[in-house]
Amino acid sequence: MKRIPVILDGDPGHDDAIAWMVAAASHILDIKAVTTVAGNKDIENVTRNTLNVCSLFNIEAPIGKGAHGPLVVEGITAGDFHGETGLDGVDLPPSDMTLSEYSAVELMVKVLEDSHEPVVIIGTGAQTNLATLLLYRQDLKDKIRAFYIMGGGIENGNWTPAAEFNILVDPEAARIVFESGIPVIMSGLDVTEKALVYPEDVNRIREIGTPMGHIVSSWLDFFGETHAAMGYKGWPLHDPCAVLSLIKPDMFEIREAYLQVETKGLHARGGILADFEDKENFNGKVVLNIDREAFIEELIKAVEHFTGREA
Numbered sequence: 022m023k024r025i026p027v028i029l030d031g032d033p034g035h036d037d038a039i040a041w042m043v044a045a046a047s048h049i050l051d052i053k054a055v056t057t058v059a060g061n062k063d064i065e066n067v068t069r070n071t072l073n074v075c076s077l078f079n080i081e082a083p084i085g086k087g088a089h090g091p092l093v094v095e096g097i098t099a100g101d102f103h104g105e106t107g108l109d110g111v112d113l114p115p116s117d118m119t120l121s122e123y124s125a126v127e128l129m130v131k132v133l134e135d136s137h138e139p140v141v142i143i144g145t146g147a148q149t150n151l152a153t154l155l156l157y158r159q160d161l162k163d164k165i166r167a168f169y170i171m172g173g174g175i176e177n178g179n180w181t182p183a184a185e186f187n188i189l190v191d192p193e194a195a196r197i198v199f200e201s202g203i204p205v206i207m208s209g210l211d212v213t214e215k216a217l218v219y220p221e222d223v224n225r226i227r228e229i230g231t232p233m234g235h236i237v238s239s240w241l242d243f244f245g246e247t248h249a250a251m252g253y254k255g256w257p258l259h260d261p262c263a264v265l266s267l268i269k270p271d272m273f274e275i276r277e278a279y280l281q282v283e284t285k286g287l288h289a290r291g292g293i294l295a296d297f298e299d300k301e302n303f304n305g306k307v308v309l310n311i312d313r314e315a316f317i318e319e320l321i322k323a324v325e326h327f328t329g330r331e332a
């Protein structure tokens with residue numbers, strides 16, 4: 022089967038790490054590069070986490086350090102939502118990978134220039150690197166097949182009532198991406214807040230009994246504690262939806278839409294507006310629903326894919 026060339030861009034973060042595990046376990050993705058962006062934590066932390074995660078999942082692709090902050094405004098982070106390191110819950114084996122000599126955007130440019138076919142960019146953090154790529158090399162737009170992103174929400178936000186975190190970190194960047202003319206497939210809170218993991222799901226992963234089962238269940242235990250403290254019964258595993266909407270679209274309800282990013286507004290900055298009627302302006306798709314049981318099975322299959330690997 023012909024594999025899809027992809028670039029993974031994110032801010033690990035527990036859910037980014039699990040999204041990248043799913044991508045690494047997939048037989049249909051060819052990971053060409055992994056790039057980092059500040060968000061869950063500062064750029065140093067997310068980049069160190071990326072080196073550790075790529076080593077853990079044997080993602081043999083160059084890793085480019087990216088934007089330390091948004092295009093225009095002062096950066097925000099998610100504080101200790103993902104713990105002090107940004108990936109708390111378990112100590113990982115030391116990484117055997119090193120950073121590319123190229124920065125995130127330089128690496129993206131190199132991958133697009135070298136690719137014989139358009140590349141999918143899977144973004145699970147702020148879209149600063151994606152926007153910078155578009156600003157810096159408009160000529161490479163036809164080498165980007167689509168942006169599969171975790172971000173936004175047409176019904177609600179999670180950092181403000183209107184805005185989801187990834188979009189709110191850099192609304193100007195998101196607007197550049199959404200207005201680029203390249204299809205955006207948006208896994209926003211509308212679907213990710215239904216991609217819920219419950220304690221019994223975590224126990225199934227732990228009971229796989231491998232080092233990887235221990236690591237992923239420990240991550241989910243930590244991620245769960247944070248959410249349980251906020252009153253969640255199940256915890257939304259956002260970022261894997263961006264990967265799975267590409268490799269397993271039948272697991273989802275996905276609708277074409279005209280998506281706009283609000284960059285102004287005292288209260289609504291970072292919000293996403295979706296128009297399902299204005300067909301002439303359709304610029305992407307919104308992922309709206311998920312088969313949660315199938316989602317959990319995909320997570321378990323991905324963990325089992327690494328069985329036998331000394332983590």
Ligand code: RIB
Nearest residue numbers: 034036145146186187259
């Ligand atoms: O709002 C959830 C998103 O923000 C996820 O991508 C999480 O990792 C953080 O980046």
Ligand code: CA
Nearest residue numbers: 034037145146
């Ligand atoms: Ca993320």
